[in-house]
Amino acid sequence: MPLSVPATHRQVLLAARPQDKLTTDHFEVTTAPVTEPGPGQVLVRNQLMNVAAVMRPLTIADPDRFALAQLLQQPGDPMHGPAIGEVVAAAPGTDLVPGELVRHRLGWREYAVVDAAEAQRLSPGTLPDPAAYLSQGFAAWLGVVRGAEVRAGDTVFVTGAAGGVGTLAGQFARLHGAARVIGSTGSPRKAEYLVKELGYDAAVIRGAGPIEDQLREAAPDGIDAVFDNVGGEQLLAALAVARRGARFALVGALSAQLTGDAMATVPISAFDLIARGITLRGTAAYDYLDAYPQYEREFGRALSEGTMTYPHTRLRGVEQAPRALCELVEGRHVGAVLVEL
The missing domain is CATH 3.90.180.10 (Medium-chain alcohol dehydrogenases, catalytic domain)
Known part of the structure; x- marks a missing residue:
């Protein structure tokens, strides 16, 4: 030794x-x-x-x-x-x-x-x-690029946007062409940070009224892609506001995990998903390890160029x-x- x-x-x-x-x-x-x-x-x-x-x-x-x-x-x-x-x-x-x-x-x-x-x-x-x-950047990148398949012109909703994953997911969404990025968080202070420091266009605040109502106001034309790190009410609100063909990356379930009941369920209408052509995709890093070098190059370049923090x-x-x-x-x-x- x-x-x-x-x-x-x-x-x-x-x-x-x-x-x-x-x-x-x-x-x-x-x-x-x-x-x-x-x-x-x-x-x-x-x-x-x-x-x-x-x-x-x-x-x-x-x-x-x-x-x-x-x-x-x-x-x-x-x-x-x-x-x-x-x-x-x-x-x-x-x-x-x-x-x-x-x-x-x-x-x-x-x-x-x-x-x-x-x-x-x-x-x-x-x-x-x-x-x-x-950083949890790989989870953020995967959810944006492989899970929600964010495209140019998309309106994107990121739940848990002020956390270690969400603060990066919104920035990756913008890098991949999102026209409007909306995040959810738990306080006005964090909502202000998302908009002023991280370039989010709007934020909805847990506890400031029904999430669905806030989301409809922030995205009057609907949502194209969702990076969901929370589940629960926020997932249901996003489904209600989603446009036809919307793509959801399910990355986390914090609303359940933080109570200790990680397997808590959310009522979702299968018929509604089918009728509106909505895709829900569970996105876990261990299924995409081959993509890590691509993520690391992109993240490193963005940090070096100052296009991400x-x-x-x-x-x-x-x-x-x-x-x-x-x-x-x-x-x-x-x-x-x-x-x-």
Whole structure:
């Protein structure tokens, strides 16, 4: 083990799975030994991790059926999530070497022993800000390009537009020719940010009246494409306002996920979908991994040229990760939330 590596490090455990509101009491910051990597593994000094609403510990009856087992956290286990860090030691059986930057899924701890096959080497310079490697931009790009198939002249509705995914989805929609972009959010402050800072044309606000009524006012001629990250009332409102042939990318279901009941259903008329030729397409990143290089090139170019920004908030210290997730779930931040380790 390199002399600069400490004997112990800090990590965050799930103390109890929440049944209602998520609080910092559901987590515990502990000290654990830093272990040496085994064959085919590397030891990574984590530098930056992100938190996302999907990390809220879920209770799902059959996670394997829905390919969600990786999202489940067991009480007493370390939390996990995307992180980037520097390789500080590499065992035989890997081509990674100390000093390289990698991305992996063992965040929420200062040091991580990672299987080399699960550590993605980062190409310096592809994205101008290393933090952008932790963005949820791939989900945003996929929903816009592959899911909703946004086209020139479209009116696009993005639900959950002020979050880590939505702040990028609206910008990608504009890059791909959308003529009008409307977002939903939870406060007038965030609505103002969407319009003034991110180029949205209008915003509807959860709690400021029926979403459908607000959406009809914002899109009097209807909606052509929908990037749905919320579900529930907002999905139903979008369906009501959709034009014939509208295309929906179903990327998230935050209205259900944040209550712990990720499998909650929404009543939708199959006949209405057929009669109006509306397409609903579930869009998950693991089905489109071949598209990642295309996304990364486009995102990197847009960031470098200033045609897109990466809105995010940073907190410092692994002990701040529980607070970061709780505040994100409560809707206190705009864009992504990162923790420097």
